[in-house]
Amino acid sequence: MHASEFPEYANIGEGNVAVEDDHAKLDSDTIADAIRLLVEADPSIKVKSIIAEVQSRFNYTVSYRKAWLAKQKSVAKFFSDWEVSYQTLPVWLKVMTAKMPKSRVQIKMLSVYRESEEVQGVRVLYRVFWNSYPCTVAFRHCKPLEQVDGIHLYGKYKGALLVTVSQDGNQNIVPIAFAIVEGETTDAWEFFLTNLQRYVVTTDGVEIISDRYNSINAAIARSNGAWSPLRAWHMFCIRHIGSNFLRRFKAPYLHKLMINTGYSKMEHEYNKNYQRFKERGEPYTQWCNEIGVQRWVFAFDKDHRWGHMTTNLIECINYVLKGARNLPMTVIIRSTFYWLNKLFTRKSTEAHERVRNGFTYSEFATKRVEENF
Template structure:
């Protein structure tokens, strides 16, 4: 009879969810267009993009739990991790809930969380001294930022050593992150911390009571971030190349180069 192009009232979402569930279990990030192809192949019927998107969200929630359930089970999951993987570190900060200026008893919401897997903490002992801090914005229903610290081993492999979920890259959030990083993971001195030029990390380092200050650590700016900002401002690829080469030069005072170049166009 050919392919039906309109939404079919009797082909409900539960039927489609059952059909695409194996795909979602294998790859939760499956693209909507592949969901449409799967439905068309099974039912000789093409669903609209909007309906396919809604069905995929429903399938993800059915397999992995919805957003609310995931956040509610986060403390339980973290507790299980520290029990089963002794030496892992977790710090959770919550906030009270208010309704019409009154505190709702027995209810708190996630504010920020820091964690480090024991295997990653142990691996850092065998990595090179520099560590790099970076953040990534989170989207979908709950906003925020994922903070990650990575190091490099002797074979030049990138090793993630600590993580945090915070509301945003603010001075308070980064202070929380760096404090726990110093307390539980990067406990040695004579290390360097690499970051972008976000003012919040400078503020967090300044309020660390010397934990991230010379001579215990050295703060360096990431050459890639500096190069990106340099090119955006000056639109000069040739100068951008020279600047990047300066930043990655094998000089014992390379961090001074990065600081100098970073401030040269302020």
């Protein structure tokens, strides 16, 4: 994952330009200084927005390559240099586990080879998993449910951020664990799920909801039953099933029927929708049969879904971490640490306030029932 390649524009030299009105003296360093405040406010700012800002400010249209370089330099100046971030990561992780004892960190390193010979004393960071102990404790009081998904990283070295979340009885989203990996490969998901099961999901009867990726299915198949019934149930996000259907059949007029079929609450309702599919062609019903009704139809979930048909909880976390996806690795991990620390500090304060006010759990539960029903 830690490589020095640039994206698809790497073959474009900084001296070459995409349009005629670029200026030789308007280099990436000058642009980086000019956009510093923009990057500070939004590290996820798009390169085309940087090009537009330069055009507006200097009346020159710079190449994509030059704007991309300027963004990386600006991120490095304000947040951290990309290479330095990798070097400081072990120190930061050590500090994090010292501040939050019993938090878990797993790092996978790779050897470096030169002409088929291993370079001694040099190791490359490949994957890292981390989990805060307060999240582990909080999960014990959540629904036995986990939603998992991957978030693409758009910084200098790319990769993916894998995330899992749950939900407590108050409908609050509870982040559980994170990992930065080379991409959403089967090996990467196996690394994540193995550590998740080892450190967090230590009891049986948990349900996991994910998109219908072959890599996740393959990783679960490798788990020696750790993520299979009766220890766990793996369900699919209905929104992703609908997207798969559209991509497979190019039939938008049947998309709503597919979604309604998944949301069928009674078996007879499912049978009615299934028959409507069958009347439109055998390929549709055959495709549905290959998924397995227990994994995507509400009527057959045997109460393992806890009412969750999508991975929307993950989408909320994606929004929170949107800006961090463009930052160096240590900054990403540090941002989750501060974010979780702020979250649990606020929740602790709220709980102590209720105790001081003599507000018992029974009264609180009664209030919630009155609000909801």
